[in-house]
Amino acid sequence: MTTIAELVSDAGGLLHKRDLVALGATDRHLTVAVRARTVRRPRRGWYSTWPPRDPRFVAVAVGGRLIGAAALHQLGAWSWRRPRITVSVPETASRLRRRRGVRVVWDPVALGARGSTWMVDPRDALARAVVEAASLEDAVILVDWARSMGLVGDDEDAAEVLARKRADAVGLVAWSDGGAQSILESAAGTRLRLAGHHVVRQVPVGTTGKVLDMLVDGIVGLETDGREHHERRFDQDRLKDADIALDGLVPFRAGTIMVRDLWARTSAAIDALVATAGGPTPRSRVGNSCTPRVLGPRGRRNWRLAVLGQRTRQELPTGEEPEGAPEGGGGTARGMAGHGRGLGLP
Numbered sequence: 001m002t003t004i005a006e007l008v009s010d011a012g013g014l015l016h017k018r019d020l021v022a023l024g025a026t027d028r029h030l031t032v033a034v035r036a037r038t039v040r041r042p043r044r045g046w047y048s049t050w051p052p053r054d055p056r057f058v059a060v061a062v063g064g065r066l067i068g069a070a071a072l073h074q075l076g077a078w079s080w081r082r083p084r085i086t087v088s089v090p091e092t093a094s095r096l097r098r099r100r101g102v103r104v105v106w107d108p109v110a111l112g113a114r115g116s117t118w119m120v121d122p123r124d125a126l127a128r129a130v131v132e133a134a135s136l137e138d139a140v141i142l143v144d145w146a147r148s149m150g151l152v153g154d155d156e157d158a159a160e161v162l163a164r165k166r167a168d169a170v171g172l173v174a175w176s177d178g179g180a181q182s183i184l185e186s187a188a189g190t191r192l193r194l195a196g197h198h199v200v201r202q203v204p205v206g207t208t209g210k211v212l213d214m215l216v217d218g219i220v221g222l223e224t225d226g227r228e229h230h231e232r233r234f235d236q237d238r239l240k241d242a243d244i245a246l247d248g249l250v251p252f253r254a255g256t257i258m259v260r261d262l263w264a265r266t267s268a269a270i271d272a273l274v275a276t277a278g279g280p281t282p283r284s285r286v287g288n289s290c291t292p293r294v295l296g297p298r299g300r301r302n303w304r305l306a307v308l309g310q311r312t313r314q315e316l317p318t319g320e321e322p323e324g325a326p327e328g329g330g331g332t333a334r335g336m337a338g339h340g341r342g343l344g345l346p
Contacts (some may be wrong), residue, residue: 004033005049005097014048014060043097055085056118062104064089065118068132069142071125076144078183078258080138086128088120104193122151127164130172133242136303138293139191145179171292171305177201184224184259185213191263192216192270194294196285206247210240218271219279226256250277296345 007023008015020030030047033039037203039047042061050057056074059066066074069083084103089096091106102310105128114121128148133139139261145151152158155173162169175193177203180186189199194212203212205221214222221244228314241251250273258266275281293304 001012003038003046004029005038006338008039009141010047012116013050014042014056016117017047019047020047045316050132050186056085058085058099058102059087060103060118061091061097062087062099063093064104065115065126066118067105067107067128069125069129071119072122072142072145073121074119075149077129078141078186080141080187082185083129084130088247102323113152113206116260122146123161125166127150127169129168130162130169134302136175136194137187137190139169139303140176140185141186143176144178144186146182147176147178148181164300168292168305168307171307174288174291175305181213181309182224182226182253184226184256188224188254188259188266191267192222193287193291196282196287197270197274198287200287205223205240205243208243208338212244212249212283215249216270217279217285219277220273221247222270223251223253224255225253227237 001042001311002018006027007020013021017025017030023225023292033047033228034041039049040052040057042048042057043063046059046060048060052058052061055066055070059070065071066086068086068090069077069079071087073079073083073198083120085099085101086103086105088105088107088111090109090112090202092109093106096104106323111124114124118126126142129142130139131223133296143162144150147158152161158173158176159170164173175190176186180189184248189201192199196217197216200215201213203215204210205212214223223237223240225233237253241253244251252273254266271282280286292307294307295304298304
């Protein structure tokens with residue numbers, strides 16, 4: 001006979017009593033399972049196989065569903081730290097069971113029609129997560145992750161989702177792009193753009209079929225690798241560095257510690273490479289055009305963006321120029337002074 005725990009586990013770890021009864025469970029079966037601790041009741045009528053400290057269990061026990069960064073974290077969203085549990089409840093909710101350290105937010109009833117039994121729709125979670133992020137960098141990391149996962153589509157789709165909570169969050173569309181493939185790429189790219197560097201992602205390296213993580217100021221070919229990736233592909237990465245150099249660029253690699261913990265030194269090294277190759281000085285950098293200006297904090301917001309007029313195209317290009325784009329428009333690395341040769345490289 002199938003056990004109650006197996007039925008709940010097969011449903012994803014959470015099931016209501018009415019669904020269990022429909023599958024043949026009786027009150028006696030449920031009582032025995034709870035006493036044996038093979039399942040737990042986070043709330044009356046709900047049965048779960050999750051540990052009591054699991055954020056999903058906590059959200060249901062409070063009387064709502066995970067939202068914001070806490071919800072996205074369950075889906076594998078990139079983050080430097082574990083987010084605080086935030087629970088969404090309908091604005092008409094009552095009889096909540098508050099938990100210390102758990103934040104409760106009241107959302108429109110209509111939001112309850114989307115999502116699952118334990119979390120809101122991921123797109124609604126993203127809309128709240130970005131405006132509550134600790135910094136612009138953290139917000140861009142979430143958007144880059146959402147793009148990489150296909151959670152949001154093109155710029156228009158991303159703009160619709162990001163504007164659900166705050167209008168200025170639409171500006172994240174310009175600060176992010178779909179080329180980032182890890183938290184290291186996302187964070188490094190955002191920090192470089194904030195420092196005024198021009199950054200282009202996923203740039204083809206010559207005719208080798210290889211792709212560069214980022215091209216900085218048309219000069220530095222920046223690759224960001226975690227330790228696992230580095231050890232598994234050491235020789236291939238060295239060959240890629242050679243191909244980058246043969247393509248007229250300066251190869252540079254930054255690992256997890258260099259991006260996460262030692263960014264000041266890493267940034268200084270990139271600046272030195274750009275300067276040595278005759279690239280733009282800090283005062284003459286123009287960065288990526290039309291990225292909304294970053295404003296200071298206000299109220300509960302740790303970051304804000306100036307609201308721009310409607311954009312007609314993606315402002316942070318990837319390695320391929322859209323068909324029909326004007327020549328020299330800056331949409332690719334080759335549109336940037338021929339891989340930096342106009343900036344003093346041989």
